[in-house]
Amino acid sequence: MPGYQLTSDWRSTRITTPAVRPQTTYVPKPTVAPAIQTVIQPTVAQPRPVQPIIKKDPDTALLPTPMSAVDVMLRLVSPEKDQVVYDLGAGDGRIVIHSAKLYGTRGVGVEINPETVRKAKERVKRLGVEDLVTIVEDDILKYDFQEADIITIFLFPDLIEKLVPLIKKPGTVVISANHDIPGKKTSKRIVGIDGFDTEFFIWYVE
Numbered sequence: 441m442p443g444y445q446l447t448s449d450w451r452s453t454r455i456t457t458p459a460v461r462p463q464t465t466y467v468p469k470p471t472v473a474p475a476i477q478t479v480i481q482p483t484v485a486q487p488r489p490v491q492p493i494i495k496k497d498p499d500t501a502l503l504p505t506p507m508s509a510v511d512v513m514l515r516l517v518s519p520e521k522d523q524v525v526y527d528l529g530a531g532d533g534r535i536v537i538h539s540a541k542l543y544g545t546r547g548v549g550v551e552i553n554p555e556t557v558r559k560a561k562e563r564v565k566r567l568g569v570e571d572l573v574t575i576v577e578d579d580i581l582k583y584d585f586q587e588a589d590i591i592t593i594f595l596f597p598d599l600i601e602k603l604v605p606l607i608k609k610p611g612t613v614v615i616s617a618n619h620d621i622p623g624k625k626t627s628k629r630i631v632g633i634d635g636f637d638t639e640f641f642i643w644y645v646e
């Protein structure tokens with residue numbers, strides 16, 4: 441190949457540097473400093489184009505409990521076949537569905553977000569527990585859930601605080617994921633799930 445040389449050693453056959461170097465073109469440095477560009481900031485804020493703001497209510501955002509934690513949560517309260525399990529703020533209904541499938545319990549999931557309710561109803565159908573699980577679109581602070589034997593919650597503390605006075609039936613077992621139940625004597629369980637310590641608080645209503 442013109443301009444290139446192959447070494448004779450077969451163990452390291454390689455192309456060496458070109459025998460003829462390409463010609464270098466030198467660009468002379470400018471002798472005069474380039475003009476400094478001046479940016480003039482407006483003193484009065486300019487109106488920005490209007491962006492649509494989609495505000496998601498954090499209270500009704502779907503934050504599902506991982507299935508491994510759902511499993512632990514239910515094991516901690518050991519539901520029995522004749523008990524009724526309520527998940528207040530049911531999300532996609534996974535807790536009541538899992539309890540129905542594993543323990544044969546009847547369950548009700550109360551959920552305020554219509555889109556999430558739709559997902560939960562679909563899940564109930566898909567997993568074939570329509571005879572045991574009902575999903576209700578309602579506000580847990582208005583819905584009558586007194587028939588519940590077991591109540592599961594994974595809610596923000598301010599909502600738990602409002603909910604607590606509405607849980608009255610003695611014998612009801614309430615289990616809360618991640619947040620304690622204010623003003624109530626609870627037993628705290630810390631369980632390592634998927635490499636993280638998860639806290640559960642159990643309240644036996646007297």
Ligand SMILES: C[S@@+](CC[C@H](N)C(=O)[O-])C[C@H]1O[C@@H](n2cnc3c(N)ncnc32)[C@H](O)[C@@H]1O
Nearest residue numbers: 500503504505529530531551552553579580594
């Ligand atoms: C953190 S998610 C938990 C979902 C589900 N319990 C789980 O553990 O996978 C809380 C759910 O509570 C619902 N929620 C919030 N406020 C509610 C209210 N006042 N009534 C009914 N549901 C409510 C939200 O829409 C959301 O789906």
